[in-house]
Amino acid sequence: MHKKNFFVAGMPGSGKTAYIGGLWIQLTEGIVPTIYKKVPGYMPEDSSKIDDIAKCILSCENLERTKIGDNNNLEVLLYDNNENEVLLKLPDLAGEIFRNLVKDRQIDNKIVSMLAETDCILFFTYYRNMSKEVRIKLSDCNSKEDLAINSEKNLMDNIEDSKEANESQVVDLLLALLELLNKTKKKINIRFIMSAWDMVEKEFEPSILPKNFMKQTFPLLYQCIQSNQDKINAEYWGISALGGDFDDQKDRNRLTIEEMNAIKVVEPNGNMTHDLTKVLSGTGD
Numbered sequence: 001m002h003k004k005n006f007f008v009a010g011m012p013g014s015g016k017t018a019y020i021g022g023l024w025i026q027l028t029e030g031i032v033p034t035i036y037k038k039v040p041g042y043m044p045e046d047s048s049k050i051d052d053i054a055k056c057i058l059s060c061e062n063l064e065r066t067k068i069g070d071n072n073n074l075e076v077l078l079y080d081n082n083e084n085e086v087l088l089k090l091p092d093l094a095g096e097i098f099r100n101l102v103k104d105r106q107i108d109n110k111i112v113s114m115l116a117e118t119d120c121i122l123f124f125t126y127y128r129n130m131s132k133e134v135r136i137k138l139s140d141c142n143s144k145e146d147l148a149i150n151s152e153k154n155l156m157d158n159i160e161d162s163k164e165a166n167e168s169q170v171v172d173l174l175l176a177l178l179e180l181l182n183k184t185k186k187k188i189n190i191r192f193i194m195s196a197w198d199m200v201e202k203e204f205e206p207s208i209l210p211k212n213f214m215k216q217t218f219p220l221l222y223q224c225i226q227s228n229q230d231k232i233n234a235e236y237w238g239i240s241a242l243g244g245d246f247d248d249q250k251d252r253n254r255l256t257i258e259e260m261n262a263i264k265v266v267e268p269n270g271n272m273t274h275d276l277t278k279v280l281s282g283t284g285d
Contacts, residue, residue, distance in 0.1 A: 028054070
């Protein structure tokens with residue numbers, strides 16, 4: 001049996017819990033054809049938290065943010081189209097854990113161990129959380145070392161205890177994760193996931209590629225990724241795990257009809273699917 005360990009990273013409100021909840025619905029309901037399927041009869045030891053998240057999604061209710069100590073981790077036995085069994089481990093850590101890593105440069109040793117064992121990081125971002133920030137001038141960064149130094153200086157000057165996270169904080173989170181991984185891995189697969197893709201299509205070009213969207217909207221983060229290509233195998237994905245905006249009545253009405261078919265997964269090449277397991281297979285696996 002093959003094991004796939006994923007590490008789910010992202011600041012508060014970046015879409016991590018929505019993805020895991022939507023994924024669980026697809027695996028248990030079987031409404032949408034997926035690459036990976038849950039082994040019949042298999043259930044995690046305790047799925048109560050993830051079941052509650054799924055109920056909220058199906059009822060079009062806004063999700064509560066994961067709190068430190070919450071057990072929303074998903075560990076489930078799957079099989080692929082070739083009947084190969086895969087044990088999927090997908091932890092849903094509170095965004096505050098990553099905020100604290102950025103602010104205090106501290107993280108629990110158990111999480112460091114999880115990170116060391118991971119096969120791939122799913123790095124979530126939400127563009128609306130990055131609208132209020134003081135940007136670093138890329139012209140002032142002649143190397144990835146300069147970028148890291150300027151990022152840290154800008155972060156320490158501007159970090160706030162707000163619920164949102166600006167781009168500089170997200171860059172600093174990525175650099176902190178790379179620093180932790182540098183001791184155990186030469187290069188890591190990271191799938192950069194841009195959440196709420198349904199809103200991206202409404203507010204930007206409907207056919208924009210995820211990579212181009214990041215380059216256009218998150219220039220500092222994109223530059224950081226490009227400056228660390230010796231450490232990162234990067235893929236860029238767009239995901240609408242909920243299928244729409246639960247605060248928008250028109251979207252709520254549409255979602256009651258479309259249900260799981262409202263979910264969108266946009267692959268790096270622009271192909272669209274409803275299958276949330278697709279991002280687990282990636283384009284290079």
